[in-house]
Amino acid sequence: MTTAPAQARAGAGDGAQPARDELTSRLARHVLATRPEEIPPEARQRAVVRLVDALGCALAGHRAPAATQLLALAAGWGGRAEARILGTATALPSRTAAWAGSVLTRSFDFEPVSAEGPEGQEVAAHITGTTVPVALAEAERRGASGGALLDALVLADDLTARLAVGSGFDVYSGQDNTGTVNGIGATALAARLAGIGTDGLIDAWGIAVQQLGGSVAPIFDHAPAFCLPMAFAAQAGVTAVELAMIGYRGEDDPLGGRFGFLDRFCTEPRPDLMLERLGEVFCADRVVKPWSSCRASHPSLDAAARLHARGVRLEDASRIRVHVTPRTAAGFVGAPWAPGRTPEVDAAFSLRFTAAAALAYGTVRPEHLLAATDPALGAAAAAVEIVPSLAPGEYLTAEVEVLTHDGAIFRERVENPLGDRHHSPLTETQVEEKFLANAEFAGLTPRRARHALGLALDVPAASGVGPLLDALTLPEGPTSGEQTIPVQRRTP
Known part of the structure; x- marks a missing residue:
């Protein structure tokens, strides 16, 4: 209080x-x-x-x-x-x-x-x-x-x-x-x-x-x-x-x-x-978040995802540096990568993990958080350097610098991370795709997921919420992520 x-x-x-x-x-x-x-x-x-x-x-x-x-x-x-x-x-x-x-x-x-x-x-x-x-x-x-x-x-x-x-x-x-x-x-x-x-x-x-x-x-x-x-x-x-x-x-x-x-x-x-x-x-x-992690990690995650889109891959990197403000570096997202009893939570609140995962996969979704115990990904995350070099007012800015094994240096700076409706909003299609991906990850078939999405979009005209809740009902059976879901890395 x-x-x-x-x-x-x-x-x-x-x-x-x-x-x-x-x-x-x-x-x-x-x-x-x-x-x-x-x-x-x-x-x-x-x-x-x-x-x-x-x-x-x-x-x-x-x-x-x-x-x-x-x-x-x-x-x-x-x-x-x-x-x-x-x-x-x-x-x-x-x-x-x-x-x-x-x-x-x-x-x-x-x-x-x-x-x-x-x-x-x-x-x-x-x-x-x-x-x-x-x-x-x-x-x-x-x-x-x-x-x-x-x-x-x-x-x-x-x-x-x-x-x-x-x-x-x-x-x-x-x-x-x-x-x-x-x-x-x-x-x-x-x-x-x-x-x-x-x-x-x-x-x-x-x-x-x-x-x-x-x-x-x-x-x-x-x-x-x-x-x-x-x-x-x-x-x-x-x-x-x-x-x-x-x-x-x-x-x-x-x-x-x-x-x-x-x-x-x-x-x-x-x-x-x-x-x-x-x-x-x-x-x-x-x-509306494009990635499954703390918003404080999104500027650097966005920068790493853009590097991935340019063809830079985690396996190419010999050194990864993430430049943020001193406040961000000293906060909970700047802590060393040392996963404990709940590694998916460690991953969601880690600049190091999300930057490494974005270079590996081009995104960070719930399934990537559940893969936080992957030894190779964990080793890469632990090696990420956090540099508190940005001005205090640049709290939604980050720069990611990757030095590759062949000596090339790639940089990406983000000042308005994706998702803010005023500066860099997700499109309607992106929001719908996010819903569908989450629904299918949870266990709905693509057809049922699209049906549920249609009912959700039509809520303003609905006489009640019963049909929507029916459509959202997942199949019975174990659904928790206690067993890590393997994630295949993309290749160029």
């Missing part, structure tokens, strides 16, 4: 204190009173893209080590059959289905990231991995149409992104905002689909903030528990709405009030920024 310093409690700027005083009420009205016709078509279309992408990542998550055990544990918790866990026919209480779906979605660190603000600001975030599982679980539970689901998703993502950008969050502060802002967004989403009033949502937020938390320690330790803050945020949001619906009361001003969200979880709160152009600009995660 982080307590904001006294000088930051009012936020920054002349309008901060009035914005703080009205933050809770204005955001609650925004979530519940915004009419469908007030949501721009472009915001809905972007939400469909995030939905499609998250569904594919959730399916791929079934191949993660211990996924089978995790789902068996969730099923063992029992309870009323309200909603299915994504990719299964197992129906459980909505909060449990949302929790499990969120863990699956984050398992290979492949889902949308990076919250944007109303003026294009950006901050580290993983919103979609919480909101999409909550949206599907609550829509199935309440019989909501695809349009209602999408409206709730747009508004919850907008709220969550605004809180993230205006919070002063720093990924190296120790706190994990996937367990804080995501809980507020999950609550808003569940409240809209449940149809509770503004007072009910405010009560639910007051209950939700009692459940929020999480730290980035599992990321530094390369432990799969890095998935849990956003999953517990999903569970907290659904639970909070359930309590509010029986009349259970929360605090009076859970976001801007004394000891509320701003005080407890924001180091430099900007309530004025959180409310800026509210109802005009709809914010959300801005990056």
Whole structure:
């Protein structure tokens, strides 16, 4: 828990204190009173893209080590059959289905990231991995149409992104905002689909903030528990709405009030920024990842993939250098390559591994993370040199330098890694191909994967989510990736 310093409690700027005083009420009205016709078509279309992408990542998550055990544990918790866990026919209480779906979605660190603000600001975030599982679980539970689901998703993502950008969050502060802002967004989403009033949502937020938390320690330790803050945020949001619906009361001003969200979880709160152009600009995660790894590794991964496209191969390299900022080099992605009990997590958060894998395969997908125990690939990753030579402001820039055995030197510099919708977006075709690859990796046949994709794209017009969830159901049988999947290296 982080307590904001006294000088930051009012936020920054002349309008901060009035914005703080009205933050809770204005955001609650925004979530519940915004009419469908007030949501721009472009915001809905972007939400469909995030939905499609998250569904594919959730399916791929079934191949993660211990996924089978995790789902068996969730099923063992029992309870009323309200909603299915994504990719299964197992129906459980909505909060449990949302929790499990969120863990699956984050398992290979492949889902949308990076919250944007109303003026294009950006901050580290993983919103979609919480909101999409909550949206599907609550829509199935309440019989909501695809349009209602999408409206709730747009508004919850907008709220969550605004809180993230205006919070002063720093990924190296120790706190994990996937367990804080995501809980507020999950609550808003569940409240809209449940149809509770503004007072009910405010009560639910007051209950939700009692459940929020999480730290980035599992990321530094390369432990799969890095998935849990956003999953517990999903569970907290659904639970909070359930309590509010029986009349259970929360605090009076859970976001801007004394000891509320701003005080407890924001180091430099900007309530004025959180409310800026509210109802005009709809914010959300801005990056659809092309590769399965931490976004901090994407600039160097992109550069290595471009070298691979130029014909440079891992087996050609006698030396690989990755130039990044000092902060990136000293962070969790810059650690030496020394895989432990969960090598797929080590791989997802390693500049060294992802650069070596991109030179070997031209990409990094979940199956490559599962191949992290390959001795040759591991030896190459361990030998990669990290050079903290870039200026501090170039945090999304990297340069990869490869010296080949015959003495040639190849370099590639990337300043806008692939995936950001403002600078280097994936095309619709690339997003769809990513979904299909994840679905087939999970066990769907190509035909069934394409059928599921069509239903996901048609969510805005769907009368309910049942057919989509049916199409996403994977074949029964072992699906976890506890046995390493061999990956064939491409040749020129």
